Amino acid sequence: MINSTIMIKRIIKISLCVFVLTALLSSCKSDNEVFTQSPVEREEARQKELREVLTSSAEGWKLEYFTNDSGIGGFSFLMKFTDDGRVTMISDFNDEGYTETEGEYEIQLRATTSLVFTTRNKIHELSDPMNSALVAGRGFEGEYQFRYYGHTEDEILFRSTKKPDNEIRFVRASNEDWSGFENRKAVVEGLANPDAPIFRSVEVSNGSDIKKYDAIFTSSLRFMSFNDGTDQDLLAGKKGFGIGYTNDGAIISPAIMIDDVEYTEFKWNSTNKELVSVNEGNTVVKIKLVDSPSKWSSEYKDYFFSNKQERLIFQREYLLRAPSNTEKFYNLMEPTSVEQFDIYGQNGMVRVVYFTEEGGQYAYQTPVTDGGNKVVIGNGSWQNESSVPDNIKQLHQGLFEEGEFLVKDQKYNIYYINKIVTVYCGGVVFDTWLF
Amino acid sequence: MKFLNIVKSLGLLSVISAAFISCENDNDLGPSIFDLTEKPKTELDQWIYDNYTKDYNIAATYKWNQAFGYYDKTLFPPKEENVKPALQMVKKIWIDSYTQAGGEDFVKKIAPREFHLIGSYNYDPDLQTVVLGEAGGGARITLFNTDYVEHHDLESIRTFVHTIQHEYVHILNQTKDYDRVTWSKISPGGHYTNSWYLYSDEESNNLGFVTNYARSNYDEDFAETASFVLLNTKAEWEAFLNDISEPEGRKKIESKVEQVVRYYKEQLKIDFWQLRDFAEQNTDDVVNDNF
Known part of the structure; x- marks a missing residue:
């Protein structure tokens, strides 16, 4: 009984082996018919094909390059390729991008047939380690070596080298793409x-x-x-x-x-x-x-309209480059010598006190009203107005010129464990600590 | 015994005939299946050939090539228009100075075989440091930040040329070694550290190092000491020494420079101070557009 089981198993094993061998041999045989050219010939044909399609478009190609759409937007490039390896580009990455520059491209065999922009051009701006979007040293996460995956009449499909899942699509460009580029x-x-x-x-x-x-x-x-x-x-x-x-x-x-x-x-x-x-x-x-979000938190009621006095503090040393701060806020603060300002709120009164590097201390006080989800600033005045330098007045005017502001508690901390409260006043946005 | 010899000779004979047979087959190889036609040289490539490759057997490349590594780094190749000025500058300050001090053939005999130019900085976000250049096995020197060199700005030139002056000292050391025993007596092993970047240059000067990077190891210390002197004017060098507050540190740096001078004299037959003077003159020429 045992012997016959072993025997049957052995027969099955041998038949399996024979079956696999046959399968292997027959698949080998048909290999000859899959490719009629040698690998080198095929690669050369592929390179020729890519070069021809790149240079086939008189108005070149358009690329909307999203390098990492979980945190960064897209950048547009228009490129014209010549037969002798030159490429002209414009882009909307920065102001300089709108001026054409010329560089070199090569079609190389890397992991597969690849288009490589070999000398610096617009597309390399996305790979500047000193100008990074999300991760220090990574630039805007762009690449300039793309794997060729085929083409249709109006599109060339590539994949990124470092992130092979990222599809890079060159779309045939028109004259209008170039002439209207600055309209954006x-x-x-x-x-x-x-x-x-x-x-x-x-x-x-x-x-x-x-x-x-x-x-x-x-x-x-x-x-x-x-x-x-x-x-x-x-x-x-x-x-x-x-x-x-x-x-x-x-x-x-x-x-x-x-x-x-x-x-x-x-x-x-x-x-x-x-x-x-x-x-x-x-x-x-x-x-x-929009001026204000449709849904907004109500913390502002506690900070400015309750009986308890609350104090929001901005300190230049730690908060000048805080994550919520806008360029507009930075530009207002930069030229002044203000080291700190405090915003006190209680029972519909707001008092803003500025402290300068030179030891100056200047206070502005104003009544405020509840605007539903925001704080509406009323008519206020400086304490001892004649002593207040013009640049402090200008700063105050710049910070609160919208006449109303919103606040929001944040989930992050900066340097200290104090809660971060962001103040939004038009385009001026800055982080403060709640004391 | 005799029988064994016969076997041996027979064996030898068959190996020789086998070698011949395989040679004969070689003749049957057809033309290469790869396209080996050389691409026409651009004006820039021709300039590189005339000024670097023909005279000094040095190749200079600037086109992006993944095969050169840096796969995990974010970098970009240089703008074409920045390549020639950068290479002219390197030739003037490095090759010409060594040629003047060491003779026509000096650089021809000992040189890196290839320069590779990168346009961007090479930034290390973890250490928050910028790598100016790298030398691989004494054959290829990679120079970064080519696109940021301003040839009217002395500091910018020095930053860029520092790499080649520094790396060339390594190449010289690989050809003829320096006196490591004496060197290690000046700064014993314990003074060196992998965390050199955590210390300021000033702290390092007081410990007897010209820069903080010199503290990485003996070889880097030697290359930094030599290149530091080569990059500064005589007056700047003296002012540098006078500014070191720790007399012990100053003494060590002076002893190291003595070792560098001795090495150049005994091993390379070059008067180091004369080389430094040539480098200063040639750097001035670059700043004044005379190159």
Whole structure:
């Protein structure tokens, strides 16, 4: 009984071996028919194909490059390739980007046929270790060596070398892409305007049904972060989306999906100062600039309208480059010698005291009223006004010229364990400690 | 015994004939399957060939090449227009100075075989330090921050040329070693540290090192000491020594320089101080556009 079982097992094993061997041999045999050329010939043909397609477009190619859409937006490049290895580019990465520069490109065999921009050009600005977006030393996480994965009539598909999941799509460019490239400056200035309120709202409307998603836009990163972080249902699990500018609007990544319809392309409406995306159906997605978020915390009531005196402190030494601070705030603070200012609040009165490096101390006091989710500033005055230097008055004017401000408790700390409270006054935003 | 010899000779004979047979087959190899046609040289490539490769057998490359490594770093290649000025500067301050002090053939005989230029800084975010250059096995010297060199700005030139002056001392050391025994008596092993970047230059001067980086190990100390003297003017060097508050530190630095001078004289037949004077003159020429 035992012997026959072993015997059967052995027969099965041998038949399996024979089967596998046959399979191996037959697969070897058909190999000859898969490729008619040697690997070297195939690689050369592939390189020739890529070179031909790159140079086939008289107006070159357009790239909307999202290097990491979990925290950084997109950057546009227009490029023209010549047969002798030269490439001309413009980009909207920075102001210098709009001026054409020329450099070299090569088609090399790396992991696979690859397009490499071998001398510095616009695309390398995304790889400057001294100008980093999210991680020190990593630049804007861009690359300039792309693996070739094939092409259609109007698109060349590459993949990034360091992040192979990241698809890089070159789209055939038109004359208008080049001639209208600077039109995007209106969009950039509209959306990233430092004088405009920092709040953004992503509104999804379908007929009379409007859903609002509060967000904040970081223009240096071109990234829109939801106030509710990953706890919103528009882009479940994502904390926001990246924005890339186009000649007449913007594209976003990742795409917003509503009822299986994708919303990625937005047009800039300069009258309403908003980006609008329409697709099939009645749904409209808008990215708007708003004075205040639709949902807001009520901490301000405790800080400015309760019987207990509260004190918010800004200290230059530790908070000048705090994460919420805007460039506009920095530019106001930079030229002054103010080392610290305190904002006291109690029973509808606010007192702001400025301390300078030279030992000066200047106080401004004003009544305030409750504006629903914000603090509305009334008519106030300086204590001993004649002694207050002009630059302190200018700073105060700059900080509070909106006439109203909002505050928000943050979850992060800076240097000390004190709670961080961010003050929003138009485009002026700064972090303070709650004492 | 005799039989064994016969076997041995037979064996030898068969190896020889085998070698011949395989040689014969070589003739059958067709043309290369790779495209070996040389690409036409650009004006810049021709300049490099004429000024570096032909005279000194040194290659200079500036195009991005993944094969040179740095896969995990964020860097970019230089702008084409910055390559020639950078290489001219290196030739003037480094090659010309050594040629003047050591003779026409000095650099031709001992030199790195390849320069590779990178446009960006090489930033290490963990240590928050910037690497100016690197030498691999004495063959290739990689120079970073090519796109940031300003040839009217003395400090900028020094930062850039520092790498080659420093790395070339390593290459010289690899050819002819310095007196390590005497060196280690000046600064014993315990004075060196991997955490050199945590200390200021001033602290390091007081301990007998020209820079904080010199504290990494004996070889770096020697290369830093030599290149530091080569980069500064005579007046700056004297002022530097006078500024060291710790007399013991100053004495050590002076002893190290004596060792450097002795090494150049005995091993390389070069008057180090004369070399320094040439380097100063050539640096002045670069600042004044005369290169």
